[in-house]
Amino acid sequence: MPLVVAMTALAFSGYSALMPVAPLWAAQGGADAGGVGLVNGMLMLTTVLTQLMVPAALRRFGWESVLVTGTLFLGLPTAGLFFGDSLGLILLVSGLRGIGFGIITVTGSALIAELVDPMRRGEAIGVYGLAVAAPQILFISTGPWFAERFGFETMFAVGLLPILGAVPAYILGRRMERLPKPLERAPYRNLLRPILLLLAVTLAGGAIITFLAQMVSAPWMAMVALLHLTVFAAASRWRLGGLADEFGARRFVWPLVVATTIGMALIAFSVREETTQIAVLLMGTSLVGIGYGGLQNLTLLIAFDGVKRAHYGSASAAWNIGFDAGTGIGSVAIGAIAAGSSFSTAILVGGAISLLTLPLAIRRTPKVNG
Known part of the structure; x- marks a missing residue:
């Protein structure tokens, strides 16, 4: 677990540093809202395509090669940003x-499922979630401010940190046994519900992270609002892990969907005029953060509960595809809507998509043992 946490923290530091900054770098280079949205859209497109291949890559090449490759691909290409906008x-x-991100996300959550007893899986996913969320708190919220104040190169340097993650990845890969090979097709039908719930909430969160710096009337507002979102997301993801172990995941899902929807409506209201209503914005980002973090934890638990151990790799891949597809769709779709109307309208559409998943949040999915 310490190796998983170290690798994850370094990888997500590089990811988080550029999540809001790379689109801002494109905007500085003259890209419109549609072009800016393509930046994280492209990131998530190749992420999802890679995630589809990770289970097979692990079987063919083993953990060591795949994990090290993931950290290097996530970190090394960042150097290209030093050469232009x-x-x-x-x-x-x-x-x-x-x-690289596609590899790290699938392998990270699959390792948690393999290493931890199912009775404490929610707690372990919470700890893993903190390793994911802490860099987001530090870099997503402050990244645009640091870039504007000290230069974009500062955040590009942080984007190189996943390279250091190759060290724990190598050690972890050497120690890991292969995941058991499935003897039958994974029950992907059981994964559809958690994936759709996750896709909707990451669409909302991804849109806010990508565009908030451009929606508000002062840079400090974006920093404070993103800090609210990431702190509440981290707390929700961590705390709900233990509660889900004790009480089950299902009872917490639908309130989080409602919280996300209300939060998106508040954010849309706060940015509808030229002067941002900061109090309303902070209430909105706090609610979206609670839904964003909590549903990440709970949908991953539901996904693992829906398959046998031999299919943990497939469940991890499917979950991560839902996460990153939602983030990418949020970036591209919300950017396109905003370019044709306004950010306020676009954010309302994102909230409506979240609300559409409420029937899925109420529905029960049976556990699969073994």
Whole structure:
């Protein structure tokens, strides 16, 4: 677990540093809202395509090679951003980084499922979630401010940190046994419900992270609001893990969907005029953060409960595809809507999509043992 946490923290530091900053770098280079949305959209496109291949890659090449490759692909291409702010270059860098991110996300959550007793899995996912969320608190909230104050190169340097993650990845890969090979097709039908719930909430969260710096009337507002979102997301993801172990995940899902929807409506209201209503914005980002973090934990638990141990790798891949597809769709779709109307309208659409998943949140999915 310490190796998993170290690798994850370094990888997500590089990911988080550029999540809001790379789109801002594209905007500085002259890209419009649609072009800016493509930056994280490209990142998530290659992430999802890679995630589809990770279970097979683990079987063929083993943990060591796959984990080290993931950290290097996530970190090394970031150096390209030092050479210019053209949209084409930024999209190329984002696409290459997505390969590494796809590997790290699938392997990280699969390792948790393998290493931890199912009775304490919620707690372990909470700890893993903190390793994911802590860099987001530090870098997503402050990244745009640091870039504007000290130069974009400062955050590009942070984006290189996943390279250091190759060390724990190598050690972990050497120690890990292969996941058991499935003898039958994974029951992907059991995974559809948690994946759709996750996709909707990450669409909302991804849109806020990508565009908040451009929606508000002062840079400090974006920093404070993103700090609210990431802190509440981290607390929710961590705390709900233990509660889900004790009481079950299902009873917490639908309130989080409602919280996300209300939060998106508040954010849309706060940015509808030229002067941002900061109090309303902070209430909105806090609610979206609670839903964003909590549903990440709970949907992963539900996904693992829906398959046998031999299919943990497939469940991890499917969950991560839902996460990153939602983030990418949120970036591209919300950017396109905003370019044709306004950010306020676009954010309302994101909240409506979250609300549409409420029937799925109420429905029960049976556990699969073994």
